[in-house]
Amino acid sequence: MARTGRPRAFDKDQALERALLLFWSRGYGATSVQDLVDALTLERGSLYGAFGDKRQFYLAAVQLYWDTYERQLATALEAGPVLPALREVLANPARAQEYASDVGVPQGCMIGNTTAELVPQDAEAREIVARSHARFTQIVADALRRAQASGEVTQAATPEAQAQLLLFTVQGLSLVSRAGLDTAAALAAVDALIDALRA
Amino acid sequence: MARTGRPRAFDKDQALERALLLFWSRGYGATSVQDLVDALTLERGSLYGAFGDKRQFYLAAVQLYWDTYERQLATALEAGPVLPALREVLANPARAQEYASDVGVPQGCMIGNTTAELVPQDAEAREIVARSHARFTQIVADALRRAQASGEVTQAATPEAQAQLLLFTVQGLSLVSRAGLDTAAALAAVDALIDALRA
DNA sequence: CGGCCTTTTGTGCAGGCAGTCAAAAAGTCG
């Protein structure tokens, strides 16, 4: 409504993106407001004014993370054969570990990190996470349904069960990769799963 | 060496077990030393005297958790058909969620929780976690090798790749279950995986 | 130009945190 007043001196979206990287790489608890203030080049009060408190800020970052991920997922699965695309979805976190030797580089899936750190104590975080899981399985199940119909994917299980299994796998893979991973072994496991889905 | 001095007034093992439950249900960061002091019915100084600082205490609890889990895993897989045992290994976390409506009840796999919360910043935690992963895959791969030889499990993939896939799945399942889970859907996914392993 | 509205800036604050320490207590051994 009110459009007057001193203009914001920083780009809110860009600040959220940078905060996302910080939260992603360090987690919620290990990222202090001071860290954010330093990294975003703004003052404490500005941050609170623009984003509310730390928790809201984090949840907004998670939401941004998921929205971005969901868009990529949907795009990857919307055309062409499904299994190669799913293979990529799984192989990505398996390979990401190679870049992650530096501290400060994001690790794992931020939804998974949030699940582990915030969900037990934060109902709103649980909602965001649960919704993300539901969206993931829905998008993947839709793709698998098409692929079953076209004869690409086995009908030994329902698309929903297969999608749920893929959710578990991608979440587990992202998590395990944080502890260091033999990339070749991880890719072999991914291949084993993809092969098992083949009709 | 020196065996004299005032005797310890509490059972160290029992204190560690109780601490394990606290750390397991709340995580590292959300469990304060004060919480531990309250729950273990001992004084601050005694805790520090017996276990060192909070981090060492947590790592000791994680180690206890893993040792217990590994023993159960090895026992479950040492005799009889492998696939039903593996099914149970996976189905357990899927069902555990039903009991976990209460706050204070442990949730998820503590190795997974540690991976998410401590591993990025703690080399010693990473070692414990990585060792646990290696032990898991080794035990499971050994069982799968026997099962492949006996014709119970498909030889479409190596036992190592299958074991790695099972690690991902159980870790992902434990994690995802924290956000609430449709038990039936999770079990359907588990069945889909077990069926895919069948020869 | 001057009132208005909003953001910025930087300090200030209460609370909770992990960890410390000195004195008292409880055993053991000579």
Place this chain on the structure above:
DNA sequence: CGACTTTTTGACTGCCTGCACAAAAGGCCG
């Protein structure tokens, strides 16, 4: 009984946290 060793006890400390606030500053509109 009294020296010695270890644990217990509970108060204490310094730090860092998230967050609030008052004053200044910047841009728009009449």
